Structure formats: structure tokens, C-alpha cells
Amino acid sequence: MLIVFKQFVNREKELQHLNSAYSSDRSEFIVVFGRKRIGKTELLRQFIKEKNAVYFLADERGDAANLSEFRTLVADGTGNEILGQSTLDWLDTLKAAAKTEERLVIVIDEYPFLINGNKAIPSIFQKAWDLYLSDSNVMLVLCGSSISMMERHVLGSKSPLYGRRTGQIKVEPLMFKHTGAFFPDFGIEELVKIYAITDGIPYYLKEAKHRIQKISQLEMLYSTESLLLEEAEVLLTYEFREPAKYFSILRAISFGNTKFGDIVNYTGFSSSIVSQYLSNLSVLNIVEARYPVTEKTPRSRNARYYITDNYFTFWFRFVYPNKSLIYGDVKIPKFNPDFNRYVGMVFEKIAAEILWTARPVEFTKIGRWWHKEEEIDLVALNEASKEVLFIECKWKTLSMVESMRNLEKLKKKADFVKWNKGDRSEYYGIVAKKVEGKDTLRRKGFVVFDLDDL
Numbered sequence: 001m002l003i004v005f006k007q008f009v010n011r012e013k014e015l016q017h018l019n020s021a022y023s024s025d026r027s028e029f030i031v032v033f034g035r036k037r038i039g040k041t042e043l044l045r046q047f048i049k050e051k052n053a054v055y056f057l058a059d060e061r062g063d064a065a066n067l068s069e070f071r072t073l074v075a076d077g078t079g080n081e082i083l084g085q086s087t088l089d090w091l092d093t094l095k096a097a098a099k100t101e102e103r104l105v106i107v108i109d110e111y112p113f114l115i116n117g118n119k120a121i122p123s124i125f126q127k128a129w130d131l132y133l134s135d136s137n138v139m140l141v142l143c144g145s146s147i148s149m150m151e152r153h154v155l156g157s158k159s160p161l162y163g164r165r166t167g168q169i170k171v172e173p174l175m176f177k178h179t180g181a182f183f184p185d186f187g188i189e190e191l192v193k194i195y196a197i198t199d200g201i202p203y204y205l206k207e208a209k210h211r212i213q214k215i216s217q218l219e220m221l222y223s224t225e226s227l228l229l230e231e232a233e234v235l236l237t238y239e240f241r242e243p244a245k246y247f248s249i250l251r252a253i254s255f256g257n258t259k260f261g262d263i264v265n266y267t268g269f270s271s272s273i274v275s276q277y278l279s280n281l282s283v284l285n286i287v288e289a290r291y292p293v294t295e296k297t298p299r300s301r302n303a304r305y306y307i308t309d310n311y312f313t314f315w316f317r318f319v320y321p322n323k324s325l326i327y328g329d330v331k332i333p334k335f336n337p338d339f340n341r342y343v344g345m346v347f348e349k350i351a352a353e354i355l356w357t358a359r360p361v362e363f364t365k366i367g368r369w370w371h372k373e374e375e376i377d378l379v380a381l382n383e384a385s386k387e388v389l390f391i392e393c394k395w396k397t398l399s400m401v402e403s404m405r406n407l408e409k410l411k412k413k414a415d416f417v418k419w420n421k422g423d424r425s426e427y428y429g430i431v432a433k434k435v436e437g438k439d440t441l442r443r444k445g446f447v448v449f450d451l452d453d454l
Helices: 012-021 039-048 062-080 090-097 113-117 120-132 147-155 177-183 188-198 202-211 214-221 231-239 242-255 260-267 271-283 310-327 333-358 398-416 438-443
Strands: 026-035 053-057 104-108 138-144 167-170 289-290 303-308 363-369 374-382 387-398 425-435 447-450
Touching: 012 026, 012 039, 012 138, 012 167, 026 039, 026 177, 039 053, 039 104, 039 138, 053 138, 062 090, 062 104, 062 113, 062 177, 090 120, 090 374, 113 120, 113 147, 113 202, 120 147, 120 425, 120 447, 147 271, 177 188, 177 447, 188 202, 188 242, 188 310, 188 333, 202 214, 214 310, 231 242, 231 310, 242 260, 242 271, 242 289, 242 303, 242 310, 260 271, 271 289, 303 310, 310 333, 333 374, 333 447, 387 398, 398 425, 398 438, 425 438, 438 447
Parallel strands: 026 138, 026 167, 053 104, 104 138, 387 425, 425 447
Antiparallel strands: 289 303, 363 374, 374 387
């Protein structure tokens, strides 16, 4: 079968992990998971290229149809023609695959669909692994997009398969620096705006590449022709049977209500409901609780809640409240100024990536800091050397005077940070869209980056 490999960006680390397992002298059981559209299937297809492999994409046709197709694919992969004509069950089919002498990769993509069709699948695969596959020349890869199903039926301690896997890969979004691979003709500021909508989700980046030829066509990304208009709703409905309350909580967070009490007030839900739903969203890695970066022991009262990817944040802030306007072909009111403010929030995420890459100070942690009414955009610190870097992020062009004014304010706010106070080396800096006179500021000892440095 001819497989056409599409544009494939980065993923060197994941491929190295998979190839290392493939080259080992033992059987391997690898779990690959991550949200839909993240690029898991392309990763696995790239991995099995030119290898002796069985790639099976499960679907919702039911257990009998899935088993029949899988059995046929295993027959082709092992050269066992009799197996393809048989009526063996799952266990015996996997037993037959385990007899291979040549290294064989078995990839089962969208594994949760098998469980939907047959609740005994986790126990069957556990038995197959324990009795046959664990002492074979097979590399088994189970992949899934439903985080809740993968947690419950593969990764969780109550799963029959718990403790069997020899490795796991959580496929994460691409970094901002990879956005340019999809838009080689776009300027860096234009890439920031696209990243603010698509995050590093390869499927969304490809959709954006298809939809827009220049940044003035940005509205095409959430038009009625674009898959991004309904995608968030589809994904959440995939995970939750009754998503309405989740939608309200996610909308609250997207508008900057990141404190627990603010979410309660915005939604009108009880504290217990908000707590439970935030917990569910955290398990699925849709929302994460963050704490001041200097806090060694996170305290719940200091938590702030953020949506983990830009697409969801953008969708709940701009698309969800305006769907009727979009379907009516009416422009979102005040979109440009509101979007520019939103990009300013996203820019902090990009600034953190810039600092991780540039390493102006050898820090081990980076994140926001807050205490009462005081906040600092980014604080990078090193527990061993007691070095700390305070950063102000500005999605604007700064003159020399404005930069110095911001740095003076930053120094005053830094005085509220108690971390190793009196026994630390302090550095201060700015990351902005454009910084005039940045070389002069650098000579003064400040850490300064702008988009030109990218």
C-alpha cells in the first residue's frame, strides 16, 4: 500500500523515542496519546515508513468489523494467508502475530474506538501481552485522542493494562518557532497572529495555510468555510456528554477570569460545581492550574486557571460569543483592538519560548509571578545559583524612554518577590514587539529581545 507523507515538521524527539524502542532487543509496548489534530497519526506513519509494520485505524463500525480488518492486516504483515481467511478472535489473532521472527510493529490508532465496540478489549490486550506479546519480537503501539479514555483504560492504575507499557509519548503542540515552516513568506509579526489562533496544532496550521495567503485575510480562519469555526465544539462534545457548563467555565477563563472566585462569579455556578468541572478539564489537559513560579509548595488559594492552547482560548473569546454574527456574515465588532490585546497575552507564551532558547541566564524555571495586586509577566530563576531574571512583556513598539520607564517599574515590583531575598543575583529585561535602542539597553546590562531577534 502506498502511503503519501504530508508536510512533517519537527517531532525529532518523538521519532527518536519510537526508533529507540524499535531497535531494542525486547518486546515493546508504547502508548501514544494527545488531543485530536495534534499530529499523532502523521508521527506514527512517519515512524513505520520502510519498517515491517501493521497500521490499523480503528473506527466506530463495531467490534466484528474492526476485528475482521485487523485480522486481515496482521495476515498481510506476517505473510500468514491462512490467518486472513480465519475467524480467530482478538486474543488468538494477537497470539498469531506474536509468532513473528522478524521485528514487527503493530500500531492500533484510535484505540478507544475498540473499547467502545467491546468493553473487554483492555482485558483481552492485557492477557495477550502477558501470555504472548511480552516475550515476542513485536512492538505494540496503542494510540488515542480521547484523553479521558486513554487515562482510564490504558494509563490509569485501575486499567488492566496498567504497568505493562514500556514507554509513553504525549504528543504536544509544536513550538512557535515551527510556525514559519508552514508560512515561509510571512513576516514574524504575522506568524504571531496566526499562532495566537492555531497554537502549534499542525492540522490547524495546515488549515490556515490553505485559507489565507496574506494576514489581511485572517477572518477566513473562523469563517463559515473553515473547520476552525466548529472544531472546539466538536472536540469538547467528543469528551463530554453535557458540555454546556464546561463551555461557560472555558468562556469565563478566556475573558481573563483566571481566579477561582472570578470563575464562580462569572458563571453563577456553585463553588463545588466549578471545582469539579475544573478538575475534569485539568485531567484532560484542557485547563491547567498555575501558581506563582517562586512557590515551592503550590497553595490552592494562589491558583490561577488557564486554557492550555491558544485555539480554545481564541474560540471561546471571539467565536463562541459571536457565532450568530459569523453565520450571518457580519464582522465581529471591535475585533481588531480586542484581538490585539489578546495577542499581547499570547506573546507572553512566545516570550518564554524565546528565553528558553536564548538562555540569557541559566535558569531552571520560568513563569508568571503574582502576589495580591502585584504581577510580573515572567520570572526565570535558578534554585541552585540563586539567579533570577525579571521580564516585562509588551506587544508594542517601545522607545528608549518607555523601556527605561518599564524597567524602573519592574525593579520596584521585583522588590515584592521574597524568593531568596537579599541572597540572589538579579537581572532585568524586556521582550517586546520592537525595542528601539536595544543595543544601548543591553550595554547597560539589561536583557532585551524583540521580534527582530527571531
